[in-house]
Structures are given as structure tokens and as C-alpha cells.
Amino acid sequence: MDFQAYRDIAWNGVWKQNTGVVQILGLCPILAVSNNIVNAVSLGLATILVMALSNLAISALRNFIPYEIRIPVFILIIAALTTVVDLTFNAYLHELYLVLGIFIPLIVTNCIVLARVEAFAAKNEPGSSTIDGIAMGIGLTLVLAVLGAMREVVGSGTLLSGIDMLFPGAQPISLFGDDYPGFLVAILPPGAFIALGCLIAGRNWLEARKLARAHRAAAIAPDTPAEAG
Numbered sequence: 329m330d331f332q333a334y335r336d337i338a339w340n341g342v343w344k345q346n347t348g349v350v351q352i353l354g355l356c357p358i359l360a361v362s363n364n365i366v367n368a369v370s371l372g373l374a375t376i377l378v379m380a381l382s383n384l385a386i387s388a389l390r391n392f393i394p395y396e397i398r399i400p401v402f403i404l405i406i407a408a409l410t411t412v413v414d415l416t417f418n419a420y421l422h423e424l425y426l427v428l429g430i431f432i433p434l435i436v437t438n439c440i441v442l443a444r445v446e447a448f449a450a451k452n453e454p455g456s457s458t459i460d461g462i463a464m465g466i467g468l469t470l471v472l473a474v475l476g477a478m479r480e481v482v483g484s485g486t487l488l489s490g491i492d493m494l495f496p497g498a499q500p501i502s503l504f505g506d507d508y509p510g511f512l513v514a515i516l517p518p519g520a521f522i523a524l525g526c527l528i529a530g531r532n533w534l535e536a537r538k539l540a541r542a543h544r545a546a547a548i549a550p551d552t553p554a555e556a557g
Contacts, residue, residue: 334459347440348471348524349531354440357431359471359520363483366490368476370424371447372469374413377461379437381409383449383461390450400444407436423493440468457550471527478523483514 347353357375362368384406386393393401414432417425425432435441444464449457480489485508487501502508513519
């Protein structure tokens, strides 16, 4: 597979088929942990690891897995890799692990992971499958990061709250000073739905503008080489 094919796979995962704002998958973790950017990105990185390793493992073993039992085997592999990530967070990032709580183990049941191994990894070679898993994970992490930043800034007037869990001694950024009263709804579940809706609308607007420009360019361009002359 050439470089352009890998590039197309990556772009598909990050933008064209973004799991958060196009496929609208995995809403439970997206809405639950995106109250600040640190929690959101941390869960996104954990998901990238699980998706990349799951895609790689299942692609490498796809010819040895009977079709009739593929789903249980896929879930078993995903569960094993999720457990490794979960224990790693518990060992090295314990405070963050306590904050994220059940949402790291729940990566096992995240439809994003199972959908990609079934739709892509089970049908393609390991290299492209790994790229697909990483790209899909990055796409999800970008959505989580933007969503977390929006909700944190509007809700509490800070950025990078909880950064000391990753880098001891680091302090969050206060954007509006100590007098900012906060906007509680932004960090509550309704705020998550509203912010995600804004992201989906923004992405659709950008795609509509791109399509309109393409249509205008096609209408302006000459129909034949003779007309161009």
C-alpha cells in the first residue's frame, strides 16, 4: 500500500468519518468526561492505544479466526488490551485513573472500537489497520479536546484544570480571573449536548462551504478544451 493510501485512511479517520461528529458513536464517554480538556484528552489517548493495538492484533490474526465466532474473539482481544491500558493508568497515573473511573474499562464496550475492527481490521493488512485505528482514535481525541476546552472555559473560566495529575506542580490557566462566576450548565450534561451539537453543526457548515465552492468552480470552468481556447 502506497503513501497516498495511508494518507487517505488517516484523513478518513480524522475528518471524513470522524467518530464523534460524523458517525456520532461513543457518546457516553464523549459527554461524560469532556468537562475539562485534561480528562477528555487522557481518555482519548487511552482509546487511541486500544484502537491501534486492537486493529493490529485482529488484522494479524484475521485469517485464523473462524467467521462464526469472530465477534466474541474480537471482544476478548479488545478486553485484554483495555485491561493492559487500565492497569497502566492505575500504576503510573493513579489520580487521573480515579477521576476517569469506569470509563477506561468501558472502552471494551465502546462501539467505536468494535466497529473499526469489524469494518476495517478484519478485512485489511496490519499496517493499514493500525493507521486506521490511530486515525480514528485521533479523530475522537480531537473532538474530546475541543469539547473539553469549550466546556471548561465557559463553565469555569480555566484551561487545563487537573494538569497537576499529569505533571505535578503544574497549574491550570485562569482566563478570566478569580471573579468569574462560571456558567454551571456548560459543565453539566446539558452543556455537553449543546457543545457537541455546535461542533457537529460547525463541521457540517465547513463541508457545505467546501461543496458550494467546488460547485461554483465547476460552473465557472470551461466545459471543453475548445471553449477554453
